[in-house]
Amino acid sequence: MTRTHHPTELQILIVDDHAIVREGLKRILEAAGRRWVVAEAASGMQALEMMQTLRVDLVIVDLSLPGMSGLELIKRVHAEFPGVGLLVLSMHAEEQYALRAFQAGAKGYVTKDSAGAELLTAVRRVVEGGTYVSANLAERVVMQITGARRAPRHTQLSDRELEVLRGIVAGQRLTDIASDLHLSVKTISTHKSRIQEKLELPTTASLIRYGLEHGLAVEGERHLERVREVH
Structure with missing residues (x-):
C-alpha cells in the first residue's frame, strides 16, 4: 500500500534517460513545492541503486528506458519498496x-504533452494515496476495462513482446533491440516470431504499419526513416 504524505514535504525521484526532460521536470516540481527535493536517475538500475540509500516518496518514471524498461522498474519498485508512489x-x-503500468503497480499516468499543472495535480493525487490518469486517456482506459471498447490485438502480447514490437516500429534492427534490452539476438528473433504469430502479421512492414496505426511508434530519427520506407 502506498504511503500517504503531506504534499509540501516530498522526496521525488525522476527516472528518464533524457537529461533535458529531467531538468525540465525538476524545475516544474521544485517551483511548485518549497520542500520538494528532486533527485534524478537516467536508468532503472541507477534508480534502484539510489533507492537503497535515498528516502523516496514518489518515483516519476518514463516507460522508454535503456536496459530495464519502465514497466520492469515499476514492478521492481512496487515489490521492493511498497510504500513508494x-x-x-x-x-x-x-x-x-x-x-x-497500473497492472505493474503505478498509481498515476500522465502523458508528456500534458501541461505542467496536470503533472502537479497527478503528483499530489498519488502522494495522497489516490490515482490519476490524464484526461485524454481516462475515458479510453475505462472503456477498455469495461469492455465498451474492443481491445486491440496487441493486448495479448507480453510486456517484453510489446517492447520488442515498439523497437521494430521504431526501425531498430534486431541487434539494436537485443542490445537495448540486454538479451541475445536469438531471443529477440524468437519474440518477433511470436509477435507475428499472435498478431497474424507475416512481415516486418506489416508489423510497422500496425504499430503506427495503434500509436506504438517511438519518436526518433530511425523511426522517421523507417516510416518513409514503409510508405
Whole structure:
C-alpha cells in the first residue's frame, strides 16, 4: 500500500534517460513545492541503486528506458519498496501502456504533452494515496476495462513482446533491440516470431504499419526513416 504524505514535504525521484526532460521536470516540481527535493536517475538500475540509500516518496518514471524498461522498474519498485508512489510520465497516449503500468503497480499516468499543472495535480493525487490518469486517456482506459471498447490485438502480447514490437516500429534492427534490452539476438528473433504469430502479421512492414496505426511508434530519427520506407 502506498504511503500517504503531506504534499509540501516530498522526496521525488525522476527516472528518464533524457537529461533535458529531467531538468525540465525538476524545475516544474521544485517551483511548485518549497520542500520538494528532486533527485534524478537516467536508468532503472541507477534508480534502484539510489533507492537503497535515498528516502523516496514518489518515483516519476518514463516507460522508454535503456536496459530495464519502465514497466520492469515499476514492478521492481512496487515489490521492493511498497510504500513508494509510482507515477508514469510517458510520450505514449495509448491506453494499453496505461493499463500495463497500473497492472505493474503505478498509481498515476500522465502523458508528456500534458501541461505542467496536470503533472502537479497527478503528483499530489498519488502522494495522497489516490490515482490519476490524464484526461485524454481516462475515458479510453475505462472503456477498455469495461469492455465498451474492443481491445486491440496487441493486448495479448507480453510486456517484453510489446517492447520488442515498439523497437521494430521504431526501425531498430534486431541487434539494436537485443542490445537495448540486454538479451541475445536469438531471443529477440524468437519474440518477433511470436509477435507475428499472435498478431497474424507475416512481415516486418506489416508489423510497422500496425504499430503506427495503434500509436506504438517511438519518436526518433530511425523511426522517421523507417516510416518513409514503409510508405
